[in-house]
Amino acid sequence: MKIVSFVTQKGGTGKSSLAVSLAVAAAESGLKAVLIDIDPQSTAEEWYKRRTAEAPAVHSISWANLSSRLYRLRQQGYDLVIVDTPGAESHAASEAMKEAHFCLLPVRPSVADIEASAPTVRHLNENAKPFAFVLNQCPTGGRTSRTANARMTLQLLGGLCDPTVAHRSDHVDALAAGLGVTEFSPYGKAADEIRAVLQWLTARLRRLDATEIADDEGGAIPLSAMS
């Protein structure tokens, strides 16, 4: 079982939106996926209440119970746990980073978002925790140089999820409908981007599994479903 936490203390960068759509895409790909919401704002929990589909399950819990919940999920044979955290420096974010095999840091292509990620990056580096930025809400029109500049900066700052996610209304509408973007508009560009992020992430987890993660449980994600 692999644990991926969405962290950054900047609010509104897209942690919850990416977490729910990624969890849906993971479930669609055949992974036994669960989303844990430890943000008191409860965006993922509220999203789940609007759903009719049961998978992926959403567990809304206190950060203090994260470790014990992960233990139980491991016993239940989950492949992938995605953790959504508050957009502020908090015990919740620290605990999510500690428990994660890998962290994703959504940032918009803006200097303010990139600067605001510095304390999170410092914390991750100090704890030798693998991570990558995900560029989210990228402009789709002519201002692609802003995205290109952000890509370069984020690569230098520690690594970037290669597929980027554009600013698309599917994300807003899917969240409101209790759906992932791959359910809301399966053939849309937002859906393609989320599937590309999932594919990148699972490939990265597979690489970590081979080289960096000493996973006591020995439970590698059955990534055959992804390739």
Ligand SMILES: Nc1ncnc2c1ncn2[C@@H]1O[C@H](COP(=O)(O)OP(=O)(O)OP(=O)(O)O)[C@@H](O)[C@H]1O
């Ligand atoms: N790629 C995107 N395209 C368009 N809108 C987006 C995208 N990603 C997120 N949003 C919108 O941006 C807003 C903030 O997103 P979200 O709630 O996911 O951020 P967050 O990082 O979880 O915020 P917080 O730190 O408050 O928990 C929401 O209205 C969401 O619908």
Ligand SMILES: [Mg+2]
């Ligand atoms: Mg959120």
